[in-house]
Amino acid sequence: MPPVNPPRGMRDFLPADKARRERVLATIRARYRAHGFDEIETPVLEEYARLHAGIGGDNEKLAYNVLRRGLSADAIRAAADDPAALTDLGLRYDLTVPLARFYATHRAQLPTVFRAIQIAPVWRAERPQKGRYRQFLQCDIDIIGDATARGEAELAIATLDTIDALGLTGGGIRINDRRLLEWMLGHFGFAADEQPGVLITIDKLDKTGPDGVTAELRERGTTAAAVDAFEAFLHRPSTGAHHPFGERQIRTALPDGAPDEVVAHLVEIGAAVAAAQGPSGDVPLEYDPFLVRGMGYYTGTIFELSHPSVSYSLGGGGRYDGMIGRFLGQDVPAVGFSIGFERIVDLVAADQDAAADAVVLVHDRDVPVAELAAHKARLVASGARVRLETRTKNLKALLERAAADGYTSFATVAAGQDGAERKPLA
Known part of the structure; x- marks a missing residue:
């Protein structure tokens, strides 16, 4: 007999868990729609060539691929070392690649600036561990067709509003720009062909610290003078003064001479977020000069969602102006933000069902089905959620479940009874 458990890294959800997830999703959808985003749906399968076009970064290595139909045993053996010959489709590993394909397909039917919501499962052949699954839900918002700071600002404002609506007040966004990262590495003297590897190492800064990062860079044989300059920058004297998000915070965190236009772009995003927050205090943005985000398709602003209750990020995204051009032959500006639903749902308070009027009708075994149907229909018509349960000896256990x-609430029903007194389940 095959095992009865779901595949490793995938999960079943009991009714209470599923209801809680749907409540959180309903809030996310409602807030996204309030900010002018429209929901779309794309197939769970995409063409193999599209999923492995070099735009998905390391996620491409984790894709689940689908064997071509009709291959003979000889054909499979002959193509054993060529995945592209064996497979023609694959399960999506994120929602960004399908969105780019969707936009290229339907561009003529979409507004000039298109604001999309995608909430759907994705699949990655991860090594299962706590908090890391092979099937999980992504909640994405993207803006296509806007190259200005308005795009990033709208995403940041909608995301902060959404986590506030979920009761996760106090959240913030760490922000950087890949152009500033590249400029900074060039400023220190890292060669262009070294920079992708250097970024991978810098991304470990919060785990291994400055000494660990510089040691790894030296082990990699990276340009010694550049590593020296980078190390000196990491250990430069600091006043420890706090600066609110803005030009001063950004320039203080960078070497002198950072590109004015990129800094101005980030400052404009901050001003827009501040205006949306109103007179509530500091802008919930923080400039992080070493925020990397590993996806190779990011071309500008990048950001991560943080919350003081946890040490890990709750989502992130960035600008990927070059991706859609892979399908259209011309670049189209695009920027997106993804909430880490599986992480957030565990932090949201487990309140009672939003449908407060939910009643269990506990009936004797001899009550005719027609009478039960009439009782239930009246309650459903009044807006209640109703479940029928046959009375058991252990009524307490039934009501606890x-x-x-x-x-x-619950009510007991006997045969021939006109109505039923409801009592709270407390």
């Missing part, structure tokens, strides 16, 4: 499933 109903309460765990989000029901708030």
